[in-house]
Amino acid sequence: MDRKKILLVDDSSTVLLMERMILSKSPYDLVTAKDGQEGVEKALAERPDLILMDVVMPRMDGYEACRRLREQDDTKAIPVIMVTTRGELQSVETGYASGCTDYVTKPINGLELLAKVKSCLGQ
Amino acid sequence: MSDLRKPAPDAAKERTRDLREVNERLKELVASLRTEKDRLGAEPHPAIPPAPGATSVPETLDLEKKRLATELALAREAVAHAQEERERLRERLAELEAEHRRICDDYVAAQEKSTDLAQLYVALERLHGGATRADTLAAIQEIVVNLVGSEELAVFERRDGALSLVHAFGVPPRALDRLGLEQDAIGRAAATGRLFVANGTPAAPGEEDLTAVIPLRVGDSVAGVIAIFRLLGHKPVLDDSDHAVFDLLSAHAGLALRLRDPRGPAAAG
Numbered sequence: 001m002d003r004k005k006i007l008l009v010d011d012s013s014t015v016l017l018m019e020r021m022i023l024s025k026s027p028y029d030l031v032t033a034k035d036g037q038e039g040v041e042k043a044l045a046e047r048p049d050l051i052l053m054d055v056v057m058p059r060m061d062g063y064e065a066c067r068r069l070r071e072q073d074d075t076k077a078i079p080v081i082m083v084t085t086r087g088e089l090q091s092v093e094t095g096y097a098s099g100c101t102d103y104v105t106k107p108i109n110g111l112e113l114l115a116k117v118k119s120c121l122g123q
Numbered sequence: 124m125s126d127l128r129k130p131a132p133d134a135a136k137e138r139t140r141d142l143r144e145v146n147e148r149l150k151e152l153v154a155s156l157r158t159e160k161d162r163l164g165a166e167p168h169p170a171i172p173p174a175p176g177a178t179s180v181p182e183t184l185d186l187e188k189k190r191l192a193t194e195l196a197l198a199r200e201a202v203a204h205a206q207e208e209r210e211r212l213r214e215r216l217a218e219l220e221a222e223h224r225r226i227c228d229d230y231v232a233a234q235e236k237s238t239d240l241a242q243l244y245v246a247l248e249r250l251h252g253g254a255t256r257a258d259t260l261a262a263i264q265e266i267v268v269n270l271v272g273s274e275e276l277a278v279f280e281r282r283d284g285a286l287s288l289v290h291a292f293g294v295p296p297r298a299l300d301r302l303g304l305e306q307d308a309i310g311r312a313a314a315t316g317r318l319f320v321a322n323g324t325p326a327a328p329g330e331e332d333l334t335a336v337i338p339l340r341v342g343d344s345v346a347g348v349i350a351i352f353r354l355l356g357h358k359p360v361l362d363d364s365d366h367a368v369f370d371l372l373s374a375h376a377g378l379a380l381r382l383r384d385p386r387g388p389a390a391a392g
Contacts, residue, residue: 014249014265021241085274085355105357107272110238111231 004121005029009039010054022110036060040068043075050120055084063098070099079120239364242270243371250375256383260290263376271365275352286313294352309350312336316345337369339377346377
């Protein structure tokens with residue numbers, strides 16, 4: 001089975017490290033970016049199988065990054081899971097409107113994250 | 124001399140009468156036999172006796188009956204056996220389902236434990252990984268926001284017998300600029316070194332938004348506190364993993380700040 005590549009986009013080193021800790025138990029190749037703009041660039045360069053995208057980030061937020069990814073042929077089919085501290089309905093709706101596939105809330109629940117990652121990757 | 128060949132008239136009459144009687148009886152007998160014949164003709168014919176050595180019809184039926192009875196007994200035995208097997212399989216299935224549930228529960232517990240340990244590792248790594256006090260304060264903020272789940276916090280340090288605000292996020296810093304020791308739950312946690320957790324009941328009027336106060340220990344002394352106010356909307360209560368993070372912050376955050384004090388660790392203490 002091919003190793004899946006996951007792009008982690010978050011300006012928080014704490015969240016990136018946490019996501020790495022959770023996902024490193026499964027055979028994934030992990031790539032990171034520190035904001036939405038870098039996330040879009042890395043997505044184009046790395047062609048990941050899945051993207052975990054923070055919402056509030058400098059330079060470009062997660063919603064805008066998601067919209068940009070959906071506009072491009074090379075990235076429009078990549079599933080995006082929004083990682084947000086705001087679990088309110090409005091935030092979730094904005095995420096879906098921007099094209100995200102699913103969402104998880106912070107603090108990250110390892111089991112929930114793994115389940116959603118596997119689901120998005122069809123595993 | 125009389126003619127012996129000629130019967131006497133009386134004797135002839137008697138013989139004639141006898142013959143008529145016999146004739147009458149024979150007629151009755153023939154009629155009776157005809158009646159009996161008709162009756163027998165109307166009745167079913169009796170079975171023809173089997174030839175010697177051949178199996179009779181009743182015997183064949185008997186044998187068939189016995190064979191069917193044997194087959195029925197065998198079938199009943201097979202059904203009983205199958206029912207026993209089904210019961211055994213049902214019990215085994217129930218055992219396997221219970222085992223599956225136990226393994227799932229263990230997996231969930233292991234994953235939760237793993238996440239808890241990952242949180243502690245990440246928190247420790249972040250607290251001690253920074254080069255400056257600003258890095259450490261940013262790490263404290265990120266830990267509270269991303270691992271505990273609150274976007275409202277303040278960090279105080281003990282200075283000159285009071286608590287001075289050194290970092291705030293999501294709360295107005297002016298109101299918390301300087302607090303006295305023993306003053307409300309924040310001051311008391313600094314004075315006593317005991318963790319305060321609201322647990323749904325506020326410590327005092329005006330502290331309704333306060334969720335927890337974590338004393339920052341450096342050795343035997345308390346160097347300051349982290350006050351955590353409202354939790355995120357989707358996180359209603361604190362759990363065991365939050366308390367583990369509080370313990371870690373209490374043991375390491377103060378030390379991490381002290382070690383990065385620009386005046387030097389000794390001067391800061």
